C-alpha cells in the first residue's frame with residue numbers, strides 16, 4: 001500500500017481562490033511523480049472547486065444529519081453527492097463527540113466514503129479504530145503548528161499509537177501529524193510505523209507548495 005501524504009488545508013489564505021486551485025494542481029503533479037497517495041483535506045466552502053482540479057479530496061468536517069432543513073451543517077451524504085473521496089472528522093481544532101464520530105463513520109460506510117478520524121492520543125486513536133474508519137490521524141495538539149515534528153519530539157506517541165490501533169484493527173492505517181515540516185520528519189514517521197503523514201503549515205505556508213509536497217512524498221516513498 002502506498003504511503004499517504006494528507007494535506008489539511010485548514011483555513012490558510014493559500015487554501016482559497018486561485019492559490020487554492022494552484023495548490024490542487026501541485027498536488028496532482030506530486031501524485032503523478034511520487035509513488036504516494038496525496039489527499040487534500042479541503043475547506044467546506046471551496047472543496048468542490050478544489051476537487052474540480054484534483055480529485056483526491058476529503059472535506060475537513062461532516063455532520064451525522066440527513067439531507068434537509070439544516071442551516072450551516074454538512075451532512076455526510078452531501079459529501080458523497082459532491083463526489084469527494086472522504087471526510088476528516090474530530091480534528092483537534094474541530095472536536096466532536098464519540099457518538100458524532102461513530103454516526104459519521106457508519107453513514108460514510110453506507111455511502112462508500114472514506115473517513116480520516118483524528119485523535120489527540122494513542123488511546124483516542126484506539127477508540128476511533130474500533131469504528132473501523134479507513135485511517136486514523138494521530139496528532140498531539142501541543143505540537144500542531146510549532147514546526148517541532150512529532151516524529152522527532154515524541155516518537156513514542158507514534159509507536160504507541162500504531163500498536164494501539166493494530167491491537168484493535170490491523171486494517172486501520174495510522175497517519176502521524178503535528179509539526180512535520182521536512183522530508184526527514186515524514187520519513188521518520190513512516191519508519192516508526194505510520195502509513196503516512198497529515199501536514200498543514202509546512203505546505204500551506206510554503207513559498208513553493210509543489211516542492212514541499214514533493215519533498216515529503218519522495219522521502220516517504222523511499223522508506
Ligand SMILES: O=C(CO)COP(=O)(O)O
Nearest residue numbers: 008144145179199200201
Ligand atoms: O493539524 C495538523 C494537520 O491536521 C498539523 O498542523 P501542522 O502541520 O501545521 O503542524
